[in-house]
Amino acid sequence: MGAEFIRHVKRNFVAYIALLPMAAVVIFAYLGTMAWSVRLSFSSSKLLPRNDFVGLNQYVTLFDTSRWLTSLGNLAVIAFFFLLICFVLGCLLAIFIDQNVRGESLFRTVFLYPYAMSFVVAGLIWQWILNPDLGIQATMRGFGFSGFVLDWVVNPRMVLYAVILATVWHGSGLVMALILAGLRGIDGEIWRATRIDGIPAWRVYVSIVLPMLRPMIITSLVLLSISIVKMYDVVVAMTNGGPGTASEVPAKFIMDNLFERANIGLATAASTVMLITVLMVMAPVIYSQYFRKGGRAA
């Protein structure tokens, strides 16, 4: 190995140098910070990091903190409805657009434009539309429907649905775009064959076409899931976690504990929980998506 390895390095020396920035970013900015965060979660750090070791104390405290449990519950509700609605709506839009409709590019543009905007913008627009004093509720009451209620942003029991509404508006175009791209790649022969066999179109979509679009579906679900786990901006802009703690989410819990509540140990314990969850869900997806196909160098 020795001599040959040296010859290999010599021949590719510049490539090694060129990849140094990437190596530095991976080792220090990703792996190093990750390890540091995990390490801090086992310490009693408050405002400043400490190097002591308190075992799983922070984790015990964390799962005893009602705000964290509320955040997790909220995230579960949001993720379930967001993924379900985005996926169903996105698929329906893509399938309907794929029926040789007129104005196709106009429809596509309209369904995807929210995705180009920031989550802050999405949160602020819907906060205004749902404003109970001057928004839709007031307008409908002005029309004479005096009992009309649409107070989601200020109602603790409904506020999550306001967040879901804003995020669905932001994200379903993504599913539409990806599924539509997939539909365009499907062999037209399938349609001829199924028509001859007299299979209804909806069955063809459900049993044949959608399974063929598996890579597109996985990609869109992965993208949407990441945006849900990372969800922070839209909540800060729309409700700031309120009313009370009714719309708190884990990412915001961590940020608040890091920078406002000066509880670094607890915040890093929470971020470690998020890290482990994401790794468990994503590792198999990444493996199957990027490494089985592989590039030339893989």
Next chain:
Amino acid sequence: MMRQAKPAVARRPLTYQEVWGRVGIYAFLGVVALFFLLPLYVMLVTSFKSMDEIRLGLIFSLPQQFTIDAWVKAWTSACTGLECTGLRVGFGNSVKILVPSVVVSILLGAVNGYALSFWKVKGANVLFACLLLGSFIPYQVFIYPLVRVYAQTGIYGSLPGIVLTHVIFGMPVMTLLFRNYYSGLPVELFKAARIDGAGFWKIFISIILPMSAPIAIVAVIMQVTAIWNDFLLGLVFAGRENLPMTVQLNNIVNTTTGERAYNVNMAATVLTSLVPLAVYLLSGRWFVRGIASGAVKG
């Protein structure tokens, strides 16, 4: 890439059932399109109204007295806390953050992708796998240690600090984008240049870069929208002097004391969305291509 894949249906008069099918398709697409356009419409009409008119509580009505006062105020004198300098400050900051971040992250992504797909560097694929995995992990895991390191090196809360942060968190997508694109280029070109004795940088600059235009366009679109829309990183790393437009927008809308100026808020929201919206409308299908080929978004 996209094409009309549906087999052309023989031209015959539509049956009764088919006519209703078409009506249903257009009705569904139309209703959903209205839902997607509603926020944009409300945002625009609100921004052109006076506060007196807004207090009438008719959120969907067109402005009776069309005024651009709110726009002028949002741009030049809207307040964030005690400072009333308007969104133009945030706009300037966003541009200052955007330009170097986009340029550096794309150049690094291109070099990484080139080295990964054409050169043999031991361990490079393991690094790349870690990098990809990192892009799925919530920022909250990395933020605190990065803040500490930045503070130690004196770049915390500065322009170089936020640019470096965007370069770090943009690296997974950019590297993936260029690696996949370069893996599709004919390897013979590279081999011929190697035999002629060309080195790493010579091949990159005279052969690979000139062929990179399509993917560079996709990369610019993705990075411009992602960095412009960023909220969290700007909030944490940019520092008071360089807060990007999204952060300033949220401060204007959510920290006003006294009566909220909804018209100014909505004008500010539109202003903040202008850059990504323009990119989206001008780029058309390139935007979708970015989503589809990126498959991870930081």
